[in-house]
Amino acid sequence: MSDLNGNLARLAPILTRLHETGVMNHIAGQSRAASSGRVFHTHSPVDGSPIAQVARGDVADVDQAALAAQAAFPGWRDIDGEARRKLLHRIADAIVARADDIAVAESWDTGQPIRFMAKAALRGAENFRFFADRAPGARDGQMLPSPTLMNVTTRVPIGPVGVITPWNTPFMLSTWKIAPALAAGCTVVHKPAEFSPVTAKLLLEIAEEAGLPPGVWNIVNGLGEEAGRALTEHAAIRAIAFVGESRTGSAIMAQGAPTLKRVHFELGGKNPVIVFEDADLDRALDAAIFMIYSLNGERCTSSSRLLVQDSIADDFLSRLRDRVARIRVGHPLDPATEVGPLIHETHLRKVASYFEIAKADGATISVGGKVLDGPGHYVAPTLFENATNDMAIAQEEIFGPVLTAIRFTTEDEALRIANDIPYGLTAYVWTNDLTRALRVTDRLEAGMMWVNSENVRHLPTPFGGVKASGIGRDGGDWSFDFYMEQKHIGFATGRHTIPKLGA
Numbered sequence: 001m002s003d004l005n006g007n008l009a010r011l012a013p014i015l016t017r018l019h020e021t022g023v024m025n026h027i028a029g030q031s032r033a034a035s036s037g038r039v040f041h042t043h044s045p046v047d048g049s050p051i052a053q054v055a056r057g058d059v060a061d062v063d064q065a066a067l068a069a070q071a072a073f074p075g076w077r078d079i080d081g082e083a084r085r086k087l088l089h090r091i092a093d094a095i096v097a098r099a100d101d102i103a104v105a106e107s108w109d110t111g112q113p114i115r116f117m118a119k120a121a122l123r124g125a126e127n128f129r130f131f132a133d134r135a136p137g138a139r140d141g142q143m144l145p146s147p148t149l150m151n152v153t154t155r156v157p158i159g160p161v162g163v164i165t166p167w168n169t170p171f172m173l174s175t176w177k178i179a180p181a182l183a184a185g186c187t188v189v190h191k192p193a194e195f196s197p198v199t200a201k202l203l204l205e206i207a208e209e210a211g212l213p214p215g216v217w218n219i220v221n222g223l224g225e226e227a228g229r230a231l232t233e234h235a236a237i238r239a240i241a242f243v244g245e246s247r248t249g250s251a252i253m254a255q256g257a258p259t260l261k262r263v264h265f266e267l268g269g270k271n272p273v274i275v276f277e278d279a280d281l282d283r284a285l286d287a288a289i290f291m292i293y294s295l296n297g298e299r300c301t302s303s304s305r306l307l308v309q310d311s312i313a314d315d316f317l318s319r320l321r322d323r324v325a326r327i328r329v330g331h332p333l334d335p336a337t338e339v340g341p342l343i344h345e346t347h348l349r350k351v352a353s354y355f356e357i358a359k360a361d362g363a364t365i366s367v368g369g370k371v372l373d374g375p376g377h378y379v380a381p382t383l384f385e386n387a388t389n390d391m392a393i394a395q396e397e398i399f400g401p402v403l404t405a406i407r408f409t410t411e412d413e414a415l416r417i418a419n420d421i422p423y424g425l426t427a428y429v430w431t432n433d434l435t436r437a438l439r440v441t442d443r444l445e446a447g448m449m450w451v452n453s454e455n456v457r458h459l460p461t462p463f464g465g466v467k468a469s470g471i472g473r474d475g476g477d478w479s480f481d482f483y484m485e486q487k488h489i490g491f492a493t494g495r496h497t498i499p500k501l502g503a
Contacts, residue, residue, distance in 0.1 A: 007114060007333035011104045015051065022053040023197050025061055025221055026204050028068035029214025035060040040223070042197060045111035045341040046332060047375040054197050057222035062189065062230035065218040069160035069187035070236045072215030077157050077185040081136035088132030088183060090210040095125040095175075098206065102199055106171050107332045109198040111341035111377065114333050116295055117169075123457075124175035124203075130459045131183035131479070138184050138480055141487075148496035155484040157185030158262065159238040162231040164224075164252070165200070166244045167193035167343050168298040168399075174200055177241045178217065180479035188217045189237065191228050193244075195344050197221050224248065232256045239263065239482065243300075245397075246423070246468040264472035264482045266300065266464060268397040269425030272418040273303035274440070276411075277311045279430035280452065285316065287454040288403075289323055291428065293381050296339055297401035298347075300469075301426045301448075301455050305394055306405040307414050313407045317366075317385060320405070324367045327381045327401075339401050341376040348377040351400035354393055358384050361391040363404070389417045397423070411436065419445045425465035426455065447473075 002010070022039070024031040033039075038056040043049060055061075095102065099121040107117045141153030163177045170192060181188050192200035204219055220227050232240050232255040239262040242252055246267040253263055273291065275284045291303035308316050332340030342348045348371065355369045368382030381401040384393050393404045408414040418427060427446040431437050437451045447465035450456065457463070462473035472482055 057220035092128035167195035184483035425469035
């Protein structure tokens with residue numbers, strides 16, 4: 001990306017268009033205002049300036065979108081897999097061509113530093129390419145012969161699906177959910193987060209310009225209790241893919257129960273990074289810092305609990321304090337910025353509330369712990385020390401640039417602390433003892449683990465958590481397992497004996 005002034009210049013025409021047109025719903029290939037005429041407004045976390053007027057969809061708009069997806073489903077389902085592959089690659093090509101615009105728009109909309117958003121846009125293109133190449137084989141099954149039957153399996157797309165995405169990295173996460181749904185042959189109704197709706201519309205425009213048929217992918221903007229709830233309850237929607245808070249996931253499951261919706265949830269985390277005394281401490285320090293302070297700490301896979309062995313804790317934490325104090329906080333469109341503003345004033349207040357909670361519980365704020373002056377929703381990168389795992393700062397997902405450090409003595413103690421949490425999304429283990437790594441990863445309660453590494457996403461691998469961190473897996477064939485139904489057909493291979501009743 002260019003420098004701050006260059007990025008601001010690139011942003012200017014995007015903002016002009018948004019101010020003129022707003023962010024509309026998109027249903028059956030057409031931009032539409034909300035049926036009620038209602039709107040809400042979105043503002044930049046950088047300085048509070050208005051970004052756009054957004055259609056405030058509700059039950060009527062979701063109904064129109066769901067029926068459009070239902071009407072488009074047979075045609076999209078029956079498109080040849082190779083044709084679907086080519087179309088999804090065209091979408092990926094168009095994302096790459098517009099990656100800089102996507103990045104600056106997302107950075108301004110979310111407060112995420114441009115150094116990360118540039119990569120997020122390109123990751124979105126890779127998501128489309130990955131699932132595009134699997135589209136031709138999405139329906140492939142198995143042959144499972146028995147003594148009297150030739151048994152075969154196949155898969156078919158489940159139908160129209162609802163996708164509800166969060167505000168932290170909305171563009172990339174939208175592609176992560178929607179690309180496999182389209183590759184499988186499903187149609188989509190997408191409800192973006194109300195705090196960050198801008199790039200969802202841009203992504204859909206890219207897809208339709210690349211040739212995606214109208215109605216295959218629809219967007220309804222709005223609030224969770226209005227548009228979101230209507231989507232989870234709609235009878236035409238066969239499944240809901242949701243990324244967000246665990247509490248919201250529980251509500252969605254209840255809302256979808258009367259229509260027996262399939263659900264896939266990627267929810268919260270309070271993930272441990274465990275540093276043993278025999279680890280490569282330089283690399284462990286780099287990884288621990290990156291996995292909590294990058295993306296403003298607003299990521300479900302952040303390593304928000306540092307478990308460090310007593311024998312190395314003093315030196316490790318001393319070095320950590322120095323590094324955290326020097327993290328560059330600033331304008332998100334400045335390539336030098338490492339931490340930008342938090343998404344919204346509401347979220348800023350939530351994160352900042354833990355500063356007083358930490359002190360009240362007896363922890364020490366060794367770095368940060370304050371809201372920064374000036375326009376925008378900025379907090380200083382923060383480090384809590386002298387914490388115990390029963391404190392709120394160790395049990396609750398803060399979702400900001402805030403790290404809680406806890407000391408341990410033995411391997412068993414580290415495992416007890418790591419697992420004593422409602423969540424189970426990710427865990428990070430630093431040790432040069434292979435047998436210890438095998439023991440620890442076997443006993444850790446997490447859906448994903450990395451040994452001697454930060455989170456390095458490999459698209460064919462399963463992504464998801466256990467306990468309150470989610471249900472189901474994304475990635476590779478696991479995504480198709482969610483968006484498709486398995487079918488079994490048994491062909492008799494001879495005239496086997498059939499029991500006769502009433503003969």
